[in-house]
Amino acid sequence: MSSPAADALDPVLTPEGWELLNSLPPYDEQTALQLNLRLRDAGHPPDRVASALTQSRLRAAGRQKFGEFAARMLFTHEGLQQSTRLAVAARHAQRFRSAGLDRVVDLGCGLGGDALAAASLGLSVTAVEADENTAAAATMNLHPFPEANVQHGTAEDFAATFDLLQAGAPRGWGLWLDPARRDPHAAQETAAAGPTRLWDPESFSPPLSFVKALANTGTPMGVKLGPGLPHELIPSDCEAEWVSVDGDLVEVVLWFNALARPGVRRAATLLPEDGSAAVELVSDTDFGAGVQAEPSGREGLFGVLHEPDPAVIRSGLIAELADSLGAHLLDEHIAYFCADEPVTDPDYRLSRQFRVLEVDSFNLKTLKAWVTEAAVTSLEIKKRGVDVVPERLRQQLLPKKRPKGPKRHATLVITRLGEERVFAVVEPL
Incomplete structure (x- = not known):
């Protein structure tokens, strides 16, 4: 976790600091120390150099979420970790x-x-942020968009001002909320783990009761949660x-009123990194009240x-x-199912598919014998329903010691069929 000093933005919010930041070469961990020393020798104050190099590093990390936009953005460490990827934000805005x-x-x-994604679609945006440092970063990040303005304050204060x-x-207004779900002051936090994630909805900021x-009031709104x-x-x-x-699960969004789709209670949305079309699976039933597929034994x-x-x-x-594919669950409590043939639709991405090559009872002796006989040198092990x-x-x-000869990789799936633990040798499709 970064210190407040490391995240300080004031040194790069001056004309000299902003010019220095934008003049830096692409961030390189190997040369960062030498660059730091050269910039100080050139007369730049230490705090300006530290802040500029921190932002340069965060911009490099931010490319994964923001693409080319990251090159002109300001970040905080925690803000970058919790921020929405641009491709996901674009779907929200749409x-x-x-x-x-x-x-x-x-x-x-x-x-x-x-807010950036919404402004990019031509929507007017009012962005409210309680943390002063983060609000300053948001102000700079939204500066290219005249449709957007940033206000420093809490969601509760803004709601009170407009009697929401x-x-x-x-x-014509819609609300978007991303309640803070981490406690930066929790006693159990460590530098490695970062702030502790909160699971009490009334400890969110703002709390879930405020969201409800x-x-x-009938206001169209979306709420991003873990x-x-x-x-x-x-x-x-x-x-x-x-x-x-x-395949990286990033959020659940609760959509209310005019932003909720008629007849949709639950939805799973898969977004590919390459920008191709999303894949969705939806249901009008509540949790635990959907299709009851029979396990196949x-x-x-x-x-x-x-x-x-x-x-x-x-x-x-x-x-x-599973039902839509004519497949059968291995067990109603285990997230695997099987079908006779693979799905060949090139747009299909709702599950990973593996050809089952062989199945046997799970025990260490049997598995070690199989690994030795097959001359396996590396293993991917997947498991569900077993300890x-x-x-x-x-x-x-x-x-x-790796055996002589060519390398051989194998994928094992360890799971349960009824009361029996089994392993399957599978081949990714």
Whole structure:
């Protein structure tokens, strides 16, 4: 975790600091120390050099989320970790636009990623941020967009100013909230782990009760939360959409009122990094009330094994996906299912597919014999429904010295069929 001094923006918010930052070469960890010394020798104050180099490093890291925009943005360490990827933010903004809204009020804008996406679509944006340092970064990041303005303050104060909790938002407005879910002052935090994640919804900032009260006014709104949010905390009057980017589960968004799609209670959305079209799976049923697929029993591990995308798993749509493919769950509590043949549609990305090559009862002796006989030199181990630590098992199975001959990689899936633990040798498709 960074110190407040490392995140200080004041030195680069001067004309001299901004010019220095934008004149730096692409960040290189190997040459950063020498560059630091050269800049100081050239007469730049130490705090300006430290701040500029910190921003240069964060800009390099920010390219993963913001692409080319990162080259002119300002960041904080925590803000970058929690910010929305630009491709995801663009989908958020498109939903506001499709609903016919003309202003997005971003209550808790952070570094301004969602506000930037909304402004890029021509929507007017009011971005509100409680942290002064982060608000300063958002102001610079949104400076190229005259449609956007940043206000330093809390979501609660803004709501009180416009009487949002009583009268609702003015016509044409939509609210976007990204409640802070980390406590920077928690006693158990460490420099390695960073701030502690909060799971008490009333400890969010703003709290979930405030979010519900805003939604009860009928105001169109979206609320970004951590994807691990327990299902029982999700209000009954919203659409819950889990979003993953190339298999990385990044968020759940609760959509209320005009921003919720009619007839959609749960959704899993997969966004590819390459910018191609999203893939969705939706359901109109509540959690635990969808398709009840029957487990197929011992003979169920056959053909093609499917590992659903994390968004499908968290949205509770595994059985619906299996049913749509004519497949069978191995167990109603395990997120694997099997089908006779692979799905060949090139746009299909709702699960990873593996050809099942062989299946046997799971025990260490049998597995070690298989690894030795097959001359396996590296292993990917996947598991569900069994108490196995893949890293430890890999150390137990692979020989201490790599055998002579060509390298051979293998993928193992360890799971349960009824009460029996089994392993399957599979081939990724």
